Amino acid sequence: MVNYLHPGVFIQEVPSARSIQGVSTSVAAFVGLTEKGPTNVPTLLTSWNAYVRQFGSFAWSSFVSWAVYEFFLEGGTACYVVRSDPGNGKAAxxxxxxxxxxxxxxxxxxxxxxxxxxxxxxxxxxxxxxxxxxxxxxxxxxxxxxxxxxxxxxxxxxxxxxxxxxxxxxxxxxxxxxxxxxxxxxxxxxxxxxxxxxxxxxxxxxxxxxxxxxxxxxxxxxLTGGVGWDNTLPAALNTLKTVQGLSLLAVPDTAGLVTGAGISDTATQAAQINTGLQLCETLQSLFYVIDPPGGMSVQDIVSFKSGTLATNSPAINSSYGAMYYPWVWITNPLVNLRVPIPASGPVLGRYAHTDGNVGVFKSPAGVNDGAMLSVVSVAQTLSDSDQDQLNPNGIDAVRNLINYGNVIWGARTVSQDTQWTYVSVRRLFIYVEQSLKNSLQWVVFESNDQALWSSVSRDISAFLTTLWQQGGLFGASAAEAFFVICDASNNPAATRSQGYLYIDIGLAPVYPAEFVVIRISQKTAGPDSGN
Structure with missing residues (x-):
């Protein structure tokens, strides 16, 4: 308390309630080969022209350039690019x-x-x-x-x-x-x-x-003398640990890893994908859009995901990633030719578009948010029977639908854990967790008492109420949508004496309407129907 020693009018600023600021959910990182640019240095870009100035133009069999181009074309606004060192690789x-x-x-x-x-x-x-x-x-x-x-x-x-x-x-x-x-x-x-x-x-x-x-x-x-590039993607991936504000990841050049004979090295590809997923799980802030090998049949891609396609090929299982199949065809704007690429670029563009127009809680899929207008065709036309094999195995289909064009027609992660079946649910929790982590730093070293508990509960409740009002949480009322507990019940003297403050939060996420069942029955006219 300030001691006033003379009469007069004195001004005091009273701290108001602190607000929880939502983190960005649509800043992507693209890792892989580029024509030029600094090696293993994450570089922020806000346009395709910025990419060309820094990393070069389109290059055949190097998928990062195409992915970044499609990301901006389909709705992305900012991304980081990390150029991987080609090692002993040589161009013909x-x-x-x-x-x-x-x-x-x-x-x-x-x-x-x-x-x-x-x-x-x-x-x-x-x-x-x-x-x-x-x-x-x-x-x-x-x-x-x-x-x-x-x-x-x-x-x-x-x-x-x-x-x-x-x-x-x-x-x-x-x-x-x-x-x-x-x-x-x-x-x-x-x-x-x-x-x-x-x-x-x-x-x-x-x-x-x-x-x-x-x-x-x-x-x-x-041309002669071309040599395959070394898999230096893990070193490039590790540089992302120092970058703040990232939320999405693509490593499209995993799809280009081949054996010495030029055949897709599916075991190395699966291992590399798991390296990316492990990074996402460690950081708890990244979500990985996975590119599978090209030219695979439906049965092969299911086997690839389950780890049974090749010897020593690990299964792919994590709530921090989603796999999109098949590859897609886009148009090279410089020469007006169609080019095959893995789907991560346009898919991440639709992620960013959906986040900006609806919210991270909305699945980036369907004929509206999943419509990829820059994709001219899919590498393989899928039927309902094909998707019957893909969907239960956590592989999201990219399909061509009559009257709607080429759309993302799946919204699942590659996880076997039913709690985290859906992309929107995992990304919603990432968003909430990272927003709270960033905005509650002020709590550290504060007095662990009832006043602090009240302030924390108030701030978090206000943030989650806004999220519920936007449609991000399920419930007819805020009480049904979430709860926040930060009081003596979960912070007894024993834990307070060790310097711990526990905040228990429960969320009711909104699940996507994946299966729309229209039930129609025949109405039989009775004797009193008036007919």
Missing amino acids: TTTLGGTQINAASPGTWGNGICVSITNGSSTSGTAPTPVFTLQVVVDSSTVSTSSTTLSGQMMANFVIQNGLTPVAIPSTGTKTYYVLETFSGFTLANASFADRINSNSMFLRVGAVDGARPSNTGSPKP
């Missing part, structure tokens, strides 16, 4: 005179593409003209839908999805190629040439240039 390469041409990302996939230099006119079979055209091509004889490698499957599907037809290169030859990209109107291999290719091609990056007009290649020239 070739030279055109003194100009170096590289694949857009490391890996053996680049060993399957070629570059062709022809005249910039219809006289491509004659002597070189000042103007030349560069084409990215692939030998049609190597493209097969029966390919067992991930890169082979992706290329075969790319050719089919974009309706490409094989052409003879040179025009008088007998060997045919699929033309993946065409860039024309060049006269020199200079800085302008490099800038245009590097900013627009998803298959190539130009290194050193000699400033000369490269000779016509005749037959397309293959």
Whole structure:
């Protein structure tokens, strides 16, 4: 109490009730390979253009760029990107005179593409003209839908999805190629040439240039020397422990982990996914949107999730993650071609959109909140019977529905614990827990007495009442929706003497209407019906 020593008017500021501030729920982290940028440094981005400036453009077989692009396109507003070190991975390469041409990302996939230099006119079979055209091509004889490698499957599907037809290169030859990209109107291999290719091609990056007009290649020239990248994702993931404000996680390049033979390494992929889930469980603030391997059947993806698909492949079981199947096709805005990607990017965009428009307690699924308008098709059309296998196993389907398009048609976590079946329930509890943790720091070292108990109970109750009024908790009244206990009953002298303050909170979450059953019966007219 202040001792006043002279008469007068004195001002005292009386502390008011402290409010619990809700944490952000839609800031995502994307971890994996990028074209450039700092390694193992979480970098905050607020637009796709910011990503391009910092980390480069679209790159084939490197999924982070596509995921970030889709995240912003589908409703995301802020994310962190962590570039993983490719280790011993190398991009395939070739030279055109003194100009170096590289694949857009490391890996053996680049060993399957070629570059062709022809005249910039219809006289491509004659002597070189000042103007030349560069084409990215692939030998049609190597493209097969029966390919067992991930890169082979992706290329075969790319050719089919974009309706490409094989052409003879040179025009008088007998060997045919699929033309993946065409860039024309060049006269020199200079800085302008490099800038245009590097900013627009998803298959190539130009290194050193000699400033000369490269000779016509005749037959397309293959890229060679590509080496698969090392799995350095765990080190990149660990950097997220120091970042505050994160709530969502995607590691799309887990889907690109392959064996030395180029086949999807499902055991390593599952182990890597569990590493991400373990991080989320440790931090208790992250929710992981999982990308499964590409090209899998319904039965294979169920086996992958349960840990029975490959030797030493662990099961995937956690309330801190959700898996979305199958992959999706999006449009590359630079060249208007369809590209296959894992679904985490557009899915997280819908998470952010739903959080902003409704709340974290709403499932990011259905024909409204789950509508992915930038997705042009799904890699596999699923039937109701297919989803009968997926849903009970905690695998969320991405489906094409008549009149509604491509939508997220599942809202479950990968957990076997029935308390945490639904994504919205787990994310609601993350939101409440982190909001209370951040806003109650002032309580530490305060006097552990009735006044403190009353203040804490009042602040938490006010926060949860607002959440209930928004539709985040179930109940006709606040008393039915939640309870808060912080008094002598759970803080006896024995615990207070050890410095503990216990706050018991119970929430009644709103569950999604996953199964809508319309019950119709035939009404029989009775004798007194008036008919």
